[in-house]
Structure formats: C-alpha cells, structure tokens
Amino acid sequence: MKEKELCRLIHVSQLYYEENKTQSEIARDLDISRPAVSYLLNKARKAGIVKIDVLSYHRTIRGIRHELCHIFNLKSCRVVTLPDDLYQIGADVLVEFLPKTKILGLGWGYNIDKIIAKFKKSPGELNSGVICPLIGAITAPQRGYHPDDLVKALAQKTDRLGQVLNCPAIPATAKEQAQVMATEDYKRIEDYWKKTTTALITLGSFPSVPDHGSAMRFGRKLIKEKAVGCLLTYFFNPQGELIPSEDDFAIQIPLEQLARVRDVIGFVPQEANVASIISGLKTGYFKHLIITETLASEIINQMDENKSV
Template sequence: MKEKELIRLIKASQLYYEQNMTQAEIAKEMEISRPSVSNLLARARKEGLVTITVKPFESTTFGKAQVLRNYFDLKSCQVVSVGRTKKETEQNISNQVVDTLLSVLPRTRVLGLGWGYNMGQVVGALCQRGIKDKPSATLCPMIGTATIPHKGYHPNELCTDASQKLGIPAEFLISPAFPTTRQEYRLFINTENYANIYTLWKRMDTCMVTLGGYPCVPDHATASRFGRRLVSERAVGNMLSFFFDIHGNAIRGEDDCAIQMPLKQLGRIRNFIGVAPAGGSASAVIGCLNTHVVKHLVIDEGIAGEVVKYLYETEKLGKFDEGGAIL
C-alpha cells in the first residue's frame, strides 16, 4: 500500500471513529463521494488499522450482576464501581449495602449484625444517612465479642450505633466470640442473656454479614478451634467465623467453642445481605455463595468479574439470554 493511500485510510478512520463525524461530513471534508468514505472505512478494518471490540454481556456491570444473581439464585445482586483508591471502593460498597438494607428494613422484625472491619464501615455509612421512617424492628449481634481492638469486632458497639441511628431497640450478647475452654463456653450459653439472644436469632429475618476469606486477618483463634483442618480441607472463606471450602461445605472443628448464631439458622434468614470486601478474594466469595444462605449480594466490579471468570473456566456457565439467564 502506498503512503498516500495509507494516510487517506487513517484520516477517514480518525474522523469517523474519534471525531464522530458522519460519512457525509467526511466526504465533504475529504472532497470524495460518500460511497468512497464507506469503502475507505471498510478497507481500514480489513487492513487492521481499526479494530472493533464488542463486549460480551457478562463483561458489563449489569451483565455481571445478572449472571451472579441467576447462577447463585440471589434475590438481588448489586455490582458497584471500583474507585480510584481502595477506600473509595469501600465507600461505594458500604453505601450500596445501606441502600439494600433500607429497601428491606420496613418488612424486618429482627435485624442481625455481623462483624469485622467492613461491617464497621457499613454501620458508619448508615450513621451518615437520613432515615425518614422509623422501622419496627429489634437489633442484635450474631456473634460474640473478639479480643481485637478494632470496633468492627465488637458487635455490641456496632448495634449501639445502628440502633441509635435507626431509632430501634437493641439487645446485646454478653459473651466472648471464642471462649478459651469448653467449660467457659458452657457457662455463657447457659445464661439468660444467651437464651434471649437465641430467641431473636430464631426470629431473625434480615442481616448484614461480611463474606470474609481464609486465612483471615485478624485470626479467629483458628489454631485452637480447628487445628490443621482448615488447611487440609482447603478453606477459602468464612461468614461469622464459620469456614467453608470452595463448594460451600462447612468445615467443622473438633474443639470449636465459638459463640455465634447457629449455621443451620443462617439459611432461614429471608434477607441475608452478603458484603464482599473491596480487594477481597474471589474464591472466598464463591465459597460463601455456594452455601446458598446469601440472598442479597453487594460486590465490587473487579471481584464480580473474577467470580464470573471462574465460573466460565470451570465450565459452570454457558451462553446467556438477553436477561442474563444461563441457556
């Protein structure tokens, strides 16, 4: 191809694709016929000067949300944008979790709070919101308190902040999350306080829980509770310090004395809001979602894409219809 012809192809392509000029406008600019412009654009694509890429459905934000919602049988899936910094992404996630909570709160009788750094951020975002209507719900923690300085691991404090913001009563679980001995464990679960909280757990219909990973930082006393079992059985994620493999199977410890809402009751919660942390592990999210206890998912676009990619690579997904359903 001669240099003059190459320059014509590039110029026509730049005017059309970069400056959004119509073919009629380009014809006038280059003093050629409109069919000649069409021919130049076709030749530019054929010569590789112009490449056109159409994103598949599942690579879009909407597509990722639909794929995850349909595959994991979720009531809702909100995929939020990745910010310029991790902190900005965390704020995007927290704000969306609050939106999801407020959408189901009017129908809630008992609201449960999980724990962790991310749950502390969600409660912080909630406290920044204007609440129009006072809900008629009771609030309670889903796990005891850890000996970790961060406020997110003190569920009673989170419940205090949230109850004051929402204007609803809160009940507190007066116990450690990980008693050091089985005797201490039995002492706490036989108290009137535990019995009252257990009654609320059985009635709980909405909760917010972090979909955490493994290994987890800070550690959840895993050595004393599980020995080497989390490693040998390939744990990838945790919710409320219950640990799961990639298939969603719970890993049991021989001497696990954790004080938390029983696992069998998590699946009965109508509006279980799962929060995937920014910069977290896709395998952790997959393991938690495979338990089928999560009903509403909030996740950033990056991790959502990794989860969808995993489902493709393991041949769990085929093609999709226009609504994101698996064909």
C-alpha cells in the same frame, strides 16, 4: 497516511464517540457535509483509530448479575463497577431492606463498620424494628470486631432498638461457653436470632485477619481440610462444606437458624479472593450479594473453567 489527515480523523472520531455529537452537528462545526462526516468516521474505523467492542450479554452488568444469581441461586446481586462505590452501595442496599425488616442481624468486621459509616441518618419509615449482633466480640481492640458497637452505631442512625450480646465470640472451653449461654443477654439475643428476617454478613476467607482463634479451636484441621471460606467464624472447604471441630465453642448464630433467615446479604470486600467467595456462596446461606464487577467476572470465569475440567 499523512499526519494532517490522521489528526482530522482523530478529531472527528472524538467529537462523535467521546463528546456524543451528532453527525449533523459535526458537519456544521467543521463546515463540511454530513455524508463527509460519515465517510471520515468509516475511514477512522478501517484505519484502526476507532475500535468498537460490542459486549456479549454475559459480559454486561445485567448479564453478570443474572449469571451469578443462576449459579448460586441468589435472589438478587448488586454488581459495582467502581470499587470506591462499594461501601456506599452496601449502605444503599441496607436502606432498601430496612422497611421490610423486623429484625436485622449484623455480622462483624472492618467492612461492616465501613458500610455503617456510609449510612446516613434515615427517615422515619426505617425506625421500626430491632438490630442485634450475630456473634460475640473478640478481646483485641480491632475495629469492626465488636458487633455490639456496630449495632449501637446503626441503631443510632436508624432510631431502631439496638440489642447487645455482651460476650466474647470465642470462649476457650465448653464450660465458658455454657456460662455465656446461661446469661440473660444470650437468651434474649438467641430469641432474636430465631426471628431474624435480614442479616448482613461479610464473605471472609481463611486464613482470617484477625485470626479467629483457629489454632485453639481447630488445631491443624482447617489446613488439612483445605479451608478457604469464612462466614462469621465458621470455616468451609472449597465445596462450601462446614469444617466442624469438637473444640469449637464459638458464640454465634447457629447455622440452622441462619438458614431460616429470609434475606441474608453477603458483602464481598474488594480484596477478597475468588476461591473464598465461591466457597461462601456454595454454602447456600446467602440470598443476596454485593460485589465488584472485577471479582464477579473472575468468579464466572473460574466456574466456567471448572466445568470444562
């Protein structure tokens, strides 16, 4: 094919497929007949200049959402095409849930902090209700791991009542745990946990950053039992089963209460690994999911591979 003819086929194809011009418009612009435009487009496809990829249903965003909801028994799933939009979508989903939420429980972490940062000052219809932390704080000045601060930040943007826990997430002994659980702050938050209607939690992984005192709480048990998933500061094996420890004195919402929360929204960071996400979803606590298209597709592929083994 001569260079002049190749350039003409490329030009016509760009006008039609990239600039969305009709064949009649192209014919008028190039001063040729409409059948001539159709001929050139067909020739471009045969020459391999134009390649049309028709996605099967399970590769579309709608198909991916449907598949994840089916596999993990989710009520809804937001699949984000552009990773840069992930935190804004997280904030948008929160806005959708707030009008029907009496008590909102917040998890912790850098990603929750980023979602709240994207949250714009809300209109009046969102301001009726309470926001409370689902876990205590770490002692290090790690951004996002002081849930009381996250609660205050979101309460300020929604004009909701923010309730704080004022305690460490990981007491070192059973005695210290008992002392925290005897405080009025803990008892008040515990009562809110029983009535929480919506929760926002990040699907984490093991090893976790920052470390959740895992050596003190579990020794080498997490490694021996192949921990991969993390929810707040609970750890799970690849099957989504909890890995317990007699030396775990963490202050966080009990899992039996979390299981009764009507809408638990799981946020999946862009850097999350597939094994940890699958572990978290297999726990059954999450009812809604926010995830990138890339990670969602990898999860579906991994689940398909597991079926064929």
